[in-house]
Structures are given as structure tokens and as C-alpha cells.
Amino acid sequence: MSDKDYGHADVADPGASGRGSAHADTDGVRDRLGARTIVLVGMMGCGKSSVGRLLAARLKLPFVDADTEIELAANLTIQEIFARHGEPYFRAGEHRVIARLLGQGPQVLATGGGAFMNPETRKLIAESGISVWLKADFETLFERVSRRANRPLLQTPDPAGVLKRLMALRDPVYAQADVAVDSRNVPHEQVVSDVVSALDAHMRKNDDE
Numbered sequence: 001m002s003d004k005d006y007g008h009a010d011v012a013d014p015g016a017s018g019r020g021s022a023h024a025d026t027d028g029v030r031d032r033l034g035a036r037t038i039v040l041v042g043m044m045g046c047g048k049s050s051v052g053r054l055l056a057a058r059l060k061l062p063f064v065d066a067d068t069e070i071e072l073a074a075n076l077t078i079q080e081i082f083a084r085h086g087e088p089y090f091r092a093g094e095h096r097v098i099a100r101l102l103g104q105g106p107q108v109l110a111t112g113g114g115a116f117m118n119p120e121t122r123k124l125i126a127e128s129g130i131s132v133w134l135k136a137d138f139e140t141l142f143e144r145v146s147r148r149a150n151r152p153l154l155q156t157p158d159p160a161g162v163l164k165r166l167m168a169l170r171d172p173v174y175a176q177a178d179v180a181v182d183s184r185n186v187p188h189e190q191v192v193s194d195v196v197s198a199l200d201a202h203m204r205k206n207d208d209e
């Protein structure tokens, strides 16, 4: 699938001169960010938590993970919340937690894979954040999520089929993010550099007009 299939998000081109390098403008991104939150969205396994933590360190910003915060608020694991209360209960809590966290910028926020599907959550993110879609293809995601059995939506006899269906449903919505970056199978720090470059380009274009 080509980038143009993904709506209008700005897509980082890691091959472009000077972009995707360790010299990307971290100071500029932090300065332009103000009190906003960098919000990572995308499918399970795209790297929101792992890349997000490193991105926050690179930008010298706090890192917060919505899934972890939901678990803390409920004093239950995500699997337990799904098993005891069901998905709608989890989604309601997810929206409340993200609404609260968005008031704490500047920071980097890793959302859960389904959070950006909620239109109210997307609206709040657009108001006080800059959204970054970490994109990966099916094979990459399936290999990554197969490493751990901690994602309740994939605890089914056909996890590959579920993942494919979720991608078909969600990718057009993730494409509404401000920026899109390929979460390639390269060292995480390289993906971090690509995100910083994409954010820098997006903020220069949109905030300096």
C-alpha cells in the first residue's frame, strides 16, 4: 500500500537529505510544542510504548502510557478489565484517562491501539496535542504482537484475521493524524529520529504560518 492511500497525514521520508538523522531539531520541536502533548497512535505492536518512551527521553519530556494509566486507575490489568467488565467499559475508562492526561502537557503520550477510534478522544487530541501515527504493515505487526499474549483482542483462534480486519477498519482513521511515520524494523532510536524530523517539518509548516 502506498502512502497516498493514507489520507493527508504528512509522511516522514527517512531517505530525504538531513532528515531522519540524529541531528534532527529536537530543540525546535520542544520549543514549538509549548504545552501540547505529542500523541502516538496506531495499531497494537506499532511501537507507541517503546518508541514513545525513547522519543520522550530524546526530547527531554515526560512520558506517559495510557494503557498503564488505565491499569493503575482500575487497579487491574487490561486483560482483567476486558474479562471482568468488557470492552465498552474499558473504552469509557480509556477516554476519561486520556482526557485527564492531555491536560498535563508538554509530554509524550502513548495511547492504546483503539483510543484514536473514539471521535471524542480524537477531538480532544486535536485540541491539545499533535498526533503521530506509527505505521507498520501487517507482517511486521503480526510478528511483533505474536511475541506476547497480553492483548485481549488477539486472544482468539484467528489472531491474524482479527489483526487484518482491525487494520482495514482503523488505518483510514489513523490517517487523520497530523503526522505519519513508518515504524520500520530498524533500531528504535532510528524511528525516534524519523518522528522528530516529521514533527519538526509539520510544526514549521503549520505553526509558523
Ligand SMILES: Nc1ncnc2c1ncn2[C@@H]1O[C@H](COP(=O)(O)OP(=O)(O)OP(=O)(O)O)[C@@H](O)[C@H]1O
Pocket: 042, 043, 044, 045, 046, 047, 048, 049, 050, 051, 067, 110, 111, 112, 113, 144, 145, 147, 151, 183, 184, 185, 186, 187, 188, 191
Ligand atoms: N521500530 C521497531 N523495530 C523493531 N521492533 C519494534 C519497533 N517498534 C516496536 N517494536 C517492538 O514491537 C513490540 C511491540 O511494541 P510496543 O509495545 O511499543 O507497541 P504498542 O504500539 O505500544 O502496542 P499496544 O497498542 O499493544 O500497546 C515490542 O517488542 C517492541 O520492542
Ligand SMILES: O=C(O)C1=C[C@@H](O)[C@@H](O)[C@H](O)C1
Pocket: 043, 044, 067, 078, 111, 112, 113, 114, 115, 150, 151, 152, 153
Ligand atoms: O488495539 C486495541 O484496541 C488495544 C490495544 C492495546 O494498547 C490496549 O489498549 C488494549 O489491548 C486494546
Ligand SMILES: [Mg+2]
Pocket: 048, 049, 050, 067, 110, 111, 112
Ligand atoms: Mg503500548
